[in-house]
Amino acid sequence: MVKAEGVRKSFGHVEVLKGIDLEVAAREVLCVIGPSGSGKSTFLRCINHLEKINSGRLWVDDHLVGYRERGGKLHELPDREVSAQRRDIGMVFQRFNLFPHMTALQNVIEAPTRVKRVGKQESRARGQELLERVGLGDRVHAYPNQLSGGQQQRVAIARALAMEPKLMLFDEPTSALDPELVGEVLDVMRGLAADGMTMVVVTHEMGFAREVGDTLVFMDDGAVVEAGDPKVVLTDPQHQRTQAFLSKVL
Numbered sequence: 001m002v003k004a005e006g007v008r009k010s011f012g013h014v015e016v017l018k019g020i021d022l023e024v025a026a027r028e029v030l031c032v033i034g035p036s037g038s039g040k041s042t043f044l045r046c047i048n049h050l051e052k053i054n055s056g057r058l059w060v061d062d063h064l065v066g067y068r069e070r071g072g073k074l075h076e077l078p079d080r081e082v083s084a085q086r087r088d089i090g091m092v093f094q095r096f097n098l099f100p101h102m103t104a105l106q107n108v109i110e111a112p113t114r115v116k117r118v119g120k121q122e123s124r125a126r127g128q129e130l131l132e133r134v135g136l137g138d139r140v141h142a143y144p145n146q147l148s149g150g151q152q153q154r155v156a157i158a159r160a161l162a163m164e165p166k167l168m169l170f171d172e173p174t175s176a177l178d179p180e181l182v183g184e185v186l187d188v189m190r191g192l193a194a195d196g197m198t199m200v201v202v203t204h205e206m207g208f209a210r211e212v213g214d215t216l217v218f219m220d221d222g223a224v225v226e227a228g229d230p231k232v233v234l235t236d237p238q239h240q241r242t243q244a245f246l247s248k249v250l
């Protein structure tokens with residue numbers, strides 16, 4: 001579902017991704033850990049082309065992200081086609097970014113009604129269903145400021161699901177939450193994984209990574225240092241840098 005080959009990305013003279021090679025099969029969950037500034041968010045943003053890569057190749061579902069290859073050359077896709085690609089990829093951020101003037105239900109159905117031109121009634125029914133799936137069937141008419149951080153993040157997940165993505169990207173989805181609210185969000189993500197959603201999850205929740213992740217990647221300084229079975233990486237890391245990082249966070 002995702003394949004990265006030698007992905008490099010610089011901001012000005014600073015190279016923040018130094019040749020990332022990764023693969024995520026359909027229905028798999030890839031968890032990414034690593035110190036602040038190691039390039040985790042940048043890599044996620046490259047996957048849905050919020051950042052343009054400088055070299056290498058990146059595919060989602062066998063389509064080159066942001067480019068078309070013709071005669072051995074890469075041609076940038078027009079904005080309309082980039083938006084179409086991005087629609088297949090759901091993204092959930094640390095900060096939920098809900099529309100404050102819209103109810104939970106309105107937040108969830110806004111994009112499908114506008115972009116996919118789904119009828120009002122159909123999208124409301126589907127929105128209700130999605131909010132039930134994240135455990136918020138009784139809060140559909142609540143505004144974001146009437147919801148806890150954990151509830152807002154669950155609305156944000158429902159909103160991403162409303163576009164029926166093939167792939168979900170999570171960038172530290174529980175890092176801004178009070179500790180007692182982390183579990184409810186992880187439970188929703190666990191459910192998604194169990195339903196077969198392909199997911200790339202940047203997280204500091206090692207328990208989640210161990211239980212739910214098929215693969216765990218440790219990134220440092222713009223590179224993948226170590227990748228493998230989460231249980232193995234977490235209990236028997238092979239690289240000194242992984243060991244040093246884990247000894248600080250575990």
Ligand SMILES: Nc1ncnc2c1ncn2[C@@H]1O[C@H](COP(=O)(O)OP(=O)(O)O)[C@@H](O)[C@H]1O
Pocket residue numbers: 011016034035036037038039040041042043
């Ligand atoms: N838009 C940007 N412009 C310049 N530098 C950036 C930008 N985005 C990220 N960076 C830099 O890239 C590096 C990696 O950042 P990031 O991907 O956010 O790391 P992480 O998510 O692992 O903490 C950092 O040094 C950060 O300052």
Ligand SMILES: [Mg+2]
Pocket residue numbers: 040041042171
């Ligand atoms: Mg980040």
